[in-house]
Amino acid sequence: MTEAPTAAPAALEPRATHLTIEPSILYFGTPVVLLSTENADGTANLAPLSSAWALGRTVVLGLGAAGQSATNLAQRPDLVVNLPDPALWQAVERLAPLTGRDPVPAHKADRFRYEPAKFAAAGLTPAPADLVGPPRVAECPLQLEARATRVRPAADGSFVVVEADVLRVHAAPDIVVPGTDHVDPARWQPLIYNFRHYFGLGAELGHTFRSETPR
Template sequence: MSTHVDIDPAILYFGTPVVVLSTLNEDGSTNLMPMSSVFWLGRTAVLGMGASSQTARNLRERPEIVLNLPSVDLVTQVDRLALTTGSAAMSAAKAERGYVHVADKYGHAGLTAYGSDTVLPTSVAECPVHIEGTISAIHELGEPKLLAVEVAVTAVRVMPDVRLEGHPNRIDPDRWRPLVMSFQQFYGLGERVHPSRLASIDEELYR
């Protein structure tokens, strides 16, 4: 007999990696937005975001992006970006929730801009992983205020200490410690609990 009960949660963030998105503002500066609605399929990243955000506006007009993946030791800097918006014309809903306009997100968070290879927005130097890409499609999700954004990955850059020894193009999952968001709280990964049978498949076969 099931012991489950019915609930109606307002959000369904059961645990996903945190990503800091870099997009290009109209004046050529880079806007940063932390988020955790993201997943990858092959060389495509899919992002979920609000349609009224500065990031969404930037992507419609200048469809280039960097997905900066922070490690757990960057939680303080990432949290400084929370409740900030790059848009001076803030919506009433954001103002009610406590958002403030910040033009210089790098300075506000204590992060450093770093040049990108294939796109114009700058990446975050402190993040161990930079995934550059261009926007291939933007979809409205059920209602106009939510978007699903498809990103075609054009380049991946990582700090050497997260690479798997002897494999220049692979990440070592025991050394990569991503920051994770679960129901508005930050977490890190614990130790590996069990080897996966999928590891018997060479990663290159997915290329």
């Protein structure tokens, strides 16, 4: 049987020109994470992050070096990566001006305030984790229990890079392909932090040839 020829890709329009710019931030569209860690007194700290990525069973996080999360992970490696959906953006923003550090670090003192009860302040619900100490965020559709295996400072010392092994994944039933262990990409929508603005995803454009959930 003769296969039909593959259609040639449509011609793309090259950009005629670009500007050379020096943006103050490079948050060019990353998922928001609510990171649960454990304080020295056994209470929970909850912090929003905008720098996170995953490869295999490893999650890599970028944290401010002076924050409570970095302090906690240097001493107690358990954590939960909670991934909110777009409906939770206001809860995320309620956390944004809060810090678990007391006193508030000098570089945050003009815009942040100390808050030990982060879950209550954000209107979120702690839920027990199975394998780690810090709680999960019950409202988040996707939650990754993990343990930090490496916490190292960045070159300029302003933040730390955390590598964590994922131990257990919790997913809301409505975002899982029935009868499988696959997250349904048509139903799961991460909250995206795009140059300090919150976004959801648009309509699906297509899927990669490696997708295990083709339409």
